[in-house]
Amino acid sequence: MALAAEACAHRGALLRFHADPGTREDHGYEYWPDGLLLVADGRVVAAGPAEALLRGEAAGVPLIEHRQALLLPGFIDPHIHYPQTDMIGSGGQDLLDWLNRYTFPEERRFADAAQAREVSEFFLDELLRNGSTTALVLGTVHRVSAEQFFAASAARGLRMIAGKCLMDRNCPADLRDTAEEGERDTRELIEAWHGRQRQSYAITVRFAPTSTPEQLASAGRLAREYPDVFVHSHLAENAKEIAWVRELFPEARSYLDVYERNGLLRERAIYAHCIHLDTADRQRMAASGAGAAFSPTSNLYLGSGLFDLDASDAAGMRYAPATDVGGGSSFSMLRTLGEAYKVAQMKGQRLPALRAFYLATLGAARMLGLDHRIGTLAAGSEADFIVLDEAATPLLARRLSRCQTLAERLLVWMTLSPDRAVRHSYVQGRRAGGCAAPALA
Template sequence: MTIKAWRSSIIHCIADPSKVGNDNAYEYFEDGIIVVENGIITQLGHAHDLIATLAPNVQVEEHPDGLILPGLIDTHIHYPQTDMIAAYGEQLLEWLNKYTFPEESKFKDKAHAKDVAERFTQELLKNGTTTALVFGTVHKESVDAFFETVETQNLRMICGKVMMDRNAPDYLTDTPQSSYEDSKELIERWHEKGRLHYAVTPRFAPTSTPEQLHQAGKLLKEFDRLYLHTHLSENVNECEWVQSLFPESENYLDVYDKHQLLSERSVFAHGIHLCDSEYHRLHDTGSAISFCPTSNLFIGSGLFKLDKAEEHNVNVGLGTDVGGGTSFSLLTTLSEAYKVTQLQGKNLSPIKSLYLATLGGAEALRLEEKIGNLKPTTEADFIILDKQATPLIAKRLANTHNIEDLLFVLMTIGDDRVIKETYSMGEKVYSKPTT
């Protein structure tokens, strides 16, 4: 039996602030303790309540300038686009053809895929991300390489092979049958092996024929607890293209709906240009949206309407969408999310931001019983932030008056430099280098 404890300031969300109000949505312990036994959180509370209850042999690791949060959750990211991050000058459809497809062609080579997967995973951990919903490429090798990499660190991760049988270069297309067979093989090898999950992953409606979307739906029926991961209503031209390719569908979401791809484990990236009936349908099926502000601004796609998603009670997580997004940091992504809401005359509170990057992401992935908060019985995925990470941050935090002010500063000018340590199941998987 291994029991470990950490003492620091601690905060986590216990509910969605848009439903219960900010004050009822989180727990904060200015001087707190978290106790972990065999990878599971067993106690959380104020240090003065817990310190005397710990067995004499339990060593308490103290971080007086730290802030402990749940591990961050990225609900949409492309690991094969790691090396093409910050590609200049195009909007979505042109960007795919000019940059993305040529880069993804390299992932048939498993050695290349493994190299990128290892560097990608290190970037996640360096930025405090402990769970991600990840795109592979059309190649089985890309998914094997990713899962082999994250399995060694016992990370809770979700990934899938891209299904794409039209409107893409020949070197990147599969067929309805081959995509079904390849996906099935990967599901049988990886789905729910340890902390790993598989996501059926048609790239987006324009690159899949109705026959292939049917095969995606078939997979979801044949295996329990699979995810569905794809794109939805990211770009105006994309939406018009979908309408021309699927004229019988009422709207973009209806393309997926007609092939039984909406479920409680379906996550649709972007969802910028939705009508009310699409929000209703997302809610009715328990499907979620991944809000990707950094990517949406960088590629010029538009502004996600978080208030509309809240109005329709649709689950929303946060996504970096690397490489359309320009940072692996969910803190940086929250800074962009704040700006997106500001441009629409709204405010994004620090507590709602924390929720989106942690518990909100877990709820979008239906993993809130396992990750996303620090309640006893949950898995000990957490991060320790350094409130003295830079002279600017240290000075600015000295002028904050409460935990919400402090969070807002960290989310606005914080980045990977703020992440001191990252833990998966109570084991340290990243530590910031000391200078």
């Protein structure tokens, strides 16, 4: 088979998943200590043992050697706020105090297109520096915040999902839209950006308390009219927040029920946190195909609570780890996985390292309905992948040298990796920071 002129082979330890490993260490993945990833035209051509591919499909193809490195699909972050980049690490007594004291004042700045574009650029660079090649991203109530984000993402050839917030009550007056304005802006943004290059749109209700019943109904109409767009919001993060929802929506059985009554519970609907759900809620999430973005660094930082992996698994609910910057305290999915492991430990549960890496790659892609495109490194998939540096620090190199199994190695990556552990991020087969990637059909 003739390959494109820009075909390239990458050699190093190579890991990819094809199923959820669960608690097993012999299931759901392929790992080649000496592997080869062959890419061309922005897509994966083949992955497997290096010697066999170098004698076959990759013969004569330019080769990049990634010594002391692990190659794997780019991380997928299913919940993060780009306008909160400059307030990461802010304090606050709890979620609602933090929103009023830090978040709303910061988000006022995004009425300005130049501000939105500058932060978008930094934010995307920071994602890539930490190995996240796709994310589900909230903007602010300002339409321009979404426009500038999409423009910056498209220029890099990234696969991103984003939307402007819908928020028409219980927030500062200068951060409100109306149900009519929000629907008009959302509709026009969908038409302009959804499916353009690698951009996708998310109908974005900030959370139920900041939208009137009229706006929630409007969001539901949009979700029905555009079934292939995403829905993105917050759910059951904080006890005070849940009590507030109960006061505002006394007719609803639960917080989740507020969204379901308005047609916002379906495939491609992603709800951040989902800590304080009951069995019926989790079963409804599972039946609908909606997913939960589990945000351990944020939940610990704001004291919101501990996500229940076992209860979510028992219900068959989809979930994946997310950074939730700026409530979350790191852009790093490696650090996020380490904190998720600790949350499970505190609940008397287990998050094996193999499963953690699955959830941050193929598991997240499946939750988003994008596993035919990203998260897998299967032949024909988009060539978004990262290179983890085994020698990023002397301690990391020393500890990895003593590991006996892949599971041990991945747990060390989750536990000890510094920010510079991601040596390179590749987008459509090209190293991030280089020339713009080609658009995929």
